[in-house]
Amino acid sequence: MNDWLTQAENWAFILIALPMVLGAWRSVTSRNVVHSVLFLVITLAASAALFLLLGAEFVAWSVVLVYIGAVIVLFLFGIMITRAPLGMETELSHSNQTKLGAALVSGALFALITVAVITGFGETEIVSNPTRTSEIGQSMFERFVIPFEVVSVVLLAALIGGIVLARRDPAEPGDSSSSLGGAQSAHVTAEGGEA
Amino acid sequence: MPNQYFGDYITVLVFMAVGAIIVGGAVVAASLLAPNHPNKTKSEIYECGINPVGGGWSQSHIRYYIFALLFLIFDVEAIFIFPWALKVESFAEAGMGGFIFVEMVIFIVILLLGLVYAIRKGVLRWE
Amino acid sequence: MIDYHALAPELILAGTVMAVLIVDMLPVRKHWTAVVGLLGLFATVVPILTLGFCESLDFCDYSGSREMFGGSYVIDAFSLALKGLFIGSAFVAVLLSVGYLESNRFWQGEFYFLMLASVLGALVMASSRDLVTMFVGLELVTGPTFLMAGWRKGEARSNEAALKFFIIGVLSAAVLLFGMSLVYGVTGELTFTGIRAGSVGVLDGDLSGLFIIGVLFTILGFAFKVSAVPFHFWTPDTYEGAPTPVTAYLSVISKTAGFVGLLAICYLAFGEVTTLWGTGLWVLAALSMTVGNLIALRQTNVVRLLGYSSIAQGGFILVPFGAAIAADVTGSDLEEAFFATVTYLVIYAFMNLGAFGVVIAVGNRLRSAEIKDWAGLFSYAPGLATMLGLFFFSLAGIPPLAGWFAKFVMFRSVLASGSGWAGALAVVAAVNSVIAFYYYSKVVVSAFMEKVPDGVPVAEIREQRTAPSLQFALVLTTIGVVVIGFYPTLISGLAEAAKTFASGF
Numbered sequence: 001m002n003d004w005l006t007q008a009e010n011w012a013f014i015l016i017a018l019p020m021v022l023g024a025w026r027s028v029t030s031r032n033v034v035h036s037v038l039f040l041v042i043t044l045a046a047s048a049a050l051f052l053l054l055g056a057e058f059v060a061w062s063v064v065l066v067y068i069g070a071v072i073v074l075f076l077f078g079i080m081i082t083r084a085p086l087g088m089e090t091e092l093s094h095s096n097q098t099k100l101g102a103a104l105v106s107g108a109l110f111a112l113i114t115v116a117v118i119t120g121f122g123e124t125e126i127v128s129n130p131t132r133t134s135e136i137g138q139s140m141f142e143r144f145v146i147p148f149e150v151v152s153v154v155l156l157a158a159l160i161g162g163i164v165l166a167r168r169d170p171a172e173p174g175d176s177s178s179s180l181g182g183a184q185s186a187h188v189t190a191e192g193g194e195a
Numbered sequence: 196m197p198n199q200y201f202g203d204y205i206t207v208l209v210f211m212a213v214g215a216i217i218v219g220g221a222v223v224a225a226s227l228l229a230p231n232h233p234n235k236t237k238s239e240i241y242e243c244g245i246n247p248v249g250g251g252w253s254q255s256h257i258r259y260y261i262f263a264l265l266f267l268i269f270d271v272e273a274i275f276i277f278p279w280a281l282k283v284e285s286f287a288e289a290g291m292g293g294f295i296f297v298e299m300v301i302f303i304v305i306l307l308l309g310l311v312y313a314i315r316k317g318v319l320r321w322e
Numbered sequence: 323m324i325d326y327h328a329l330a331p332e333l334i335l336a337g338t339v340m341a342v343l344i345v346d347m348l349p350v351r352k353h354w355t356a357v358v359g360l361l362g363l364f365a366t367v368v369p370i371l372t373l374g375f376c377e378s379l380d381f382c383d384y385s386g387s388r389e390m391f392g393g394s395y396v397i398d399a400f401s402l403a404l405k406g407l408f409i410g411s412a413f414v415a416v417l418l419s420v421g422y423l424e425s426n427r428f429w430q431g432e433f434y435f436l437m438l439a440s441v442l443g444a445l446v447m448a449s450s451r452d453l454v455t456m457f458v459g460l461e462l463v464t465g466p467t468f469l470m471a472g473w474r475k476g477e478a479r480s481n482e483a484a485l486k487f488f489i490i491g492v493l494s495a496a497v498l499l500f501g502m503s504l505v506y507g508v509t510g511e512l513t514f515t516g517i518r519a520g521s522v523g524v525l526d527g528d529l530s531g532l533f534i535i536g537v538l539f540t541i542l543g544f545a546f547k548v549s550a551v552p553f554h555f556w557t558p559d560t561y562e563g564a565p566t567p568v569t570a571y572l573s574v575i576s577k578t579a580g581f582v583g584l585l586a587i588c589y590l591a592f593g594e595v596t597t598l599w600g601t602g603l604w605v606l607a608a609l610s611m612t613v614g615n616l617i618a619l620r621q622t623n624v625v626r627l628l629g630y631s632s633i634a635q636g637g638f639i640l641v642p643f644g645a646a647i648a649a650d651v652t653g654s655d656l657e658e659a660f661f662a663t664v665t666y667l668v669i670y671a672f673m674n675l676g677a678f679g680v681v682i683a684v685g686n687r688l689r690s691a692e693i694k695d696w697a698g699l700f701s702y703a704p705g706l707a708t709m710l711g712l713f714f715f716s717l718a719g720i721p722p723l724a725g726w727f728a729k730f731v732m733f734r735s736v737l738a739s740g741s742g743w744a745g746a747l748a749v750v751a752a753v754n755s756v757i758a759f760y761y762y763s764k765v766v767v768s769a770f771m772e773k774v775p776d777g778v779p780v781a782e783i784r785e786q787r788t789a790p791s792l793q794f795a796l797v798l799t800t801i802g803v804v805v806i807g808f809y810p811t812l813i814s815g816l817a818e819a820a821k822t823f824a825s826g827f
Contacts, residue, residue, distance in 0.1 A: 052204060062274050070267040077263040080255040116531035120508075130200040134285075137278030141286065141295050143391050145324075146332075147458040148275070148298070150446055152305040153336065154462045157439045159268045159309040160343070161469030164432045166261050167318050169475065308343055315347045 009128070012053055020046030037075045044068050055130030261318055265310070272306050328388045328397040330369030331405055332445050338362025339438045346431025355431035356420050356791075359438055363413045370409065374402045393513050394452040403664060403816055404448040404582055411575050411671045412441040414795045418679050419567040421789025425686060428473055428565075436466035437571060444579040451590065452513040453502045456583055460498075463579045464491050464547070467572055471564040483563025490546060490556040498543025504536030505591070514590035521594045537598050540587060547580030550640065551609040554633050558617075561629035566685060569625060570678035573632040574671045581639060581667065588643075589656075600647035607644035608747060610637030611754040619761050624681055624691045627761065631717065632674060634758060638732060639666050641751050645736040648743030662735035664816045669716075669728040669806060676799030677713040680706055683792055687783045693765055698774035702784055709796055711766045716803045718762040719755055724806035729755060 004010055023042030030036045044067045051060035140148055240247045279299050286295040313319050326333070341362060342355050376382040387398030416434060423430045443462025450456040468491060472484025506512060508529045509520030524533050542553070549557040561569045588599060614634030621627040642659035683706055684699065685691050700707035716725035736748045774780060788796075806812060 055200060057200075058278065061277075066267075066270055066274060070263075070270040074260075074263045074267050077255070077260045081257050081260055082254065112535065116535055120529045120532045122528070128201075133278050134281040137280075137282035138285075140275075140278055141282060141298060143394055144454055145298060145391065146395055146446065146450075147455045149301060149305075149336075150443070150455075150458045150462055151275070152272070152302045153339065153439055153442060154458065154465055155268050155271060156305055156309045156343075157436055157462070157466045157469075159264065159306075160312060160432050161436055161466060162264045163261060163313060163316070163318055164429050165469060165472055165475065166257055166264065167316075168257070305340065308340060312343060312347060 009053065013050075016046050016049045016053065020050070033079050034076065037072060037079070040075075041068055041072055044072075054126070055128050057130060058133040058136050258318075258321070261313075265313065268306065268309065272303070275302065325388055325390055325397075327369065327382070328373065328390065330373075331366050331409075332442065332449075334366045334369065335362065335409075335438065335442045335445060338366070339435060339442055342431060342435045342438060346435065352430040353420065353424065355434050356416060359416050359434045360413065362438070363409055363416070363441075366409050367406070370402055370406050373397060374399070374406075393515055394455055395449050396451045397449055400660075400664075401448040404578070404667075405445050407578065407668055407671060408441055408444045408448065408575055411578070411675060412438065414675045414679075414798060415567060415571045415575065417791045417795035417798075418570055418675065418682055420791035421686070422565060422567050422682055422792075424789070426474075433470065433473060436470050440464075440466040440470075440571075441575060444575055444582075447579050447583055451515070451586070453506060453517075453591075454512055456587070457499060457502060460547070460579070460583055461495065463576055464495070467491075467568070467576055470568045470571070471560055473565050473568065474563075477563075479563040480565070481563075483560040486556045487560040487564075494543045494546030494553075497539050497546075501536045501539025501541075501543060504532050505540060508533045508536060514586065517591040518593050521592070525595060525597075533595075534598060537592055537595060538602075540592075541584070541599050541602060544580055544584040544587070545606060548577055548584060548636050549633055550606040550636055551613040551633060554610070554614070557633055558626050558629040561632075562623065562625050566625065566678060566682045569629070570675055570682075573628070573678070574674050577632065577636065578667050578671065581636075581663070585643070585660075585663070596647055603640055604644035604648050604743065604747060607637050607640035608750045610634060610640065611750060612637075615754050615757040615761075619757065621761075622693055624693055624696065624765065627693070627765070628674070628677060628681065631758065631762070634754065635670055635674070635717070637754070638729070638751060639663055639670070641732055641747055642735040645739050645741075645744035645747050648739075648741055648747065658735040658738050661816060662731040665731050665813060666728045668813055668816065669724045669803075672799050672802035672806070673713050673716040673723075673725055676709065676796065676803060677717060679792060679796045679799060680710045680713060683788045683796070684710070686788075687786050688778065693768060695775060695778065696765070697768045697772035698778075699769040701774060702778075702780045706788075707769045709800055710769055712800060712803060714762040714766050716807070718759040720759070722807045724803045724810075726807060727810040 020043050023039045023046065027036045027039035027043060030039060044063055048060045048063040048068070051057075051063065276299070279295070283292070283295055286292055338359060338361075342359050345355050345358050346352070372379060372382060387396055389396050416437065419433065419437070422428075423433060440463050443459050443465075446459035447456060447463060450459050468484060468488040471487050472480055474480035505517060508524060509517045511517045511520045521533065524530060546553045546556075561572065564572065588603070592599060611634050614630050614632075614637060618627050618630035618634060621630060642662040646656055646659040681691060684696065684703070687703070688695055690696075699710065712723065716723035719725045719729040733748060733751070736744050736751070
């Protein structure tokens with residue numbers, strides 16, 4: 001144990017892991033959805049820091065850019081476009097029975113993975129061997145050219161489908177494109193703008 | 196190599212710590228020096244001098260969501276450009292510059308098609 | 323460097339996907355998007371054929387399987403057969419969609435774009451032989467289907483279908499990805515052959531726990547995709563709420579893609595650790611057949627009935643493998659099992675797409691998919707009723723329709739492997755065939771024999787015509803079901819495909 005504490009990496013790990021666990025715990029237990037999302041930011045930031053500690057630079061910065069930068073924004077917009085103020089809604093809270101079930105399942109999964117990891121690696125010391133982003137680029141364009149191009153189609157499909165589902169239907173969706181988009185604008189929605 | 200790697204990030208860490216100290220110090224100093232007389236009107240939401248109506252939580256329009264979606268998609272696209280940018284030179288030296296360039300052009304053109312679609316269908320127009 | 327001939331099917335289809343989107347942006351009538359999509363699918367068949375019959379062509383200088391990117395992407399007879407199946411089914415699925423979309427003022431161009439993008443993912447999956455390519459391919463298959471399931475935007479049912487499908491789909495993708503990451507972590511390899519080599523003796527080592535979790539989670543992820551019992555909860559609600567052409571698509575193409583991924587991973591990557599998943603496949607097959615059929619018995623809605631029946635059919639598709647593993651069949655003896663499964667998948671595609679075609683045609687007239695409203699269908703729509711009988715009896719496995727041959731090769735492969743457990747599975751399958759016959763024939767009998775219920779506007783329905791595209795799709799599938807039933811030798815070429823895959827094992 002003493003040995004363990006003398007290493008700087010382990011202190012860094014503790015400093016990262018504590019807020020991570022705390023953020024995860026609060027994002028599940030928080031009664032305000034927006035607070036949940038903000039606690040999730042802490043967890044994601046901490047997991048990015050863990051990736052950095054493990055030498056996975058590219059993954060770490062992807063988490064920061066994509067998850068903290070974009071997905072969280074999408075979450076917040078998703079919450080904001082729902083009709084009722086979800087702030088302290090009690091309907092969202094689950095019954096104790098559901099909570100117990102969820103706790104049992106996640107606890108069992110946690111125990112299973114922990115036992116497997118500890119028996120698997122035990123005292124093994126992690127040899128820090130950073131993977132630089134250029135190495136990822138190398139394998140991306142040598143071995144994984146097809147998945148790389150397929151990803152662009154996945155993103156495009158998500159974009160087009162998301163637009164279709166999220167946008168307001170014009171009067172005649174089946175018509176030629178001239179009428180598309182020029183939809184009727186007489187709609188009343190409470191927009192979040194002030195004077 | 197590992198020490199070089201962590202050394203780089205320790206520089207970043209020190210930089211962040213200095214930034215935090217400066218900002219935190221300013222805040223602490225301000226709270227120590229500034230006069231403090233709280234009252235109810237001061238802590239109300241500011242709305243151009245009009246009395247605020249309703250809660251602070253109102254529904255926003257779904258068009259914001261489409262912009263967030265576009266942002267997310269192109270953010271993910273940008274992520275893929277970094278490893279590419281680091282490798283273009285060495286691929287070009289190995290005589291595969293055309294290949295790696297075309298791959299990225301295809302990738303970007305496919306996604307640009309999505310942007311063209313959004314513009315063409317008028318979802319980016321602010322009505 | 324890159325073998326463009328081998329990649330031609332994917333490249334042409336990718337081009338078609340983009341072309342559909344571009345045509346959708348042009349100021350032309352929307353049905354041109356469907357036309358472009360169909361032409362593109364048709365063009366995709368050409369390279370599949372030239373690759374398949376490479377030996378007898380002058381300009382083609384390869385033979386056997388072609389490997390690319392260090393064995394990550396393989397084009398062999400097995401993947402070509404499946405690509406042909408995907409393209410053919412997609413052709414019918416697009417035909418099924420045309421009339422449906424036009425009759426209800428849906429977004430059309432985007433729909434075909436999403437459907438073809440999903441088919442592109444299925445093509446990639448058929449060839450992928452590593453975890454990354456397989457996962458990205460699977461995401462491309464499922465991603466667009468979440469969106470298509472919610473295409474009836476205004477209706478709560480459709481929203482529910484899409485939401486349930488999305489949540490379960492994302493959960494299963496997460497489980498799958500976690501399993502894959504553990505497998506990669508333990509073996510240090512991404513290609514299936516590498517994983518297989520790296521997993522020798524891993525069960526005796528310290529890492530056995532992590533590897534077992536990895537393998538089980540990977541298989542669990544795929545079990546969700548193919549909606550095998552007990553991972554089937556999303557299926558009936560999604561099938562009922564989604565637009566019917568999407569349901570047809572889900573039950574055939576997306577499901578087949580799931581089976582392809584499951585089989586490739588099980589046999590190519592986890593071939594050394596059959597003890598981990600062999601019994602699992604047996605149980606999944608037996609449960610899917612039994613539970614699917616028993617719940618289908620009680621359904622009053624045709625779409626839900628077909629939903630549960632497709633769960634049960636998924637069980638039948640797994641039977642040859644459950645049996646082969648139980649009997650410890652390995653190596654080239656697996657040929658029979660692979661032949662049975664590929665044959666079953668091809669025939670299943672024909673009959674299920676046909677059945678959904680009939681559901682779309684009748685549903686469009688009656689505005690109802692309740693079995694009791696379908697009574698007496700024969701008296702006012704004899705053509706559709708006959709086809710309903712054809713497809714349902716084929717699904718039940720009545721000779722001389724194609725479904726009979728599918729069941730025949732399935733039982734033959736089980737009995738060929740010949741062990742007690744295989745025999746037990748054969749008994750379960752036989753009992754289930756009888757149950758299935760009962761509920762399929764119940765619908766058909768009601769459509770032919772019973773009186774038309776009150777309130778059905780018979781005269782009006784007589785006037786209505788089926789959309790030409792739907793007629794074409796029904797004719798295609800009917801021909802398939804009847805011709806394969808009479809001349810099963812037509813698809814015996816698939817045996818070749820089975821051989822190449824089994825020899826890799």
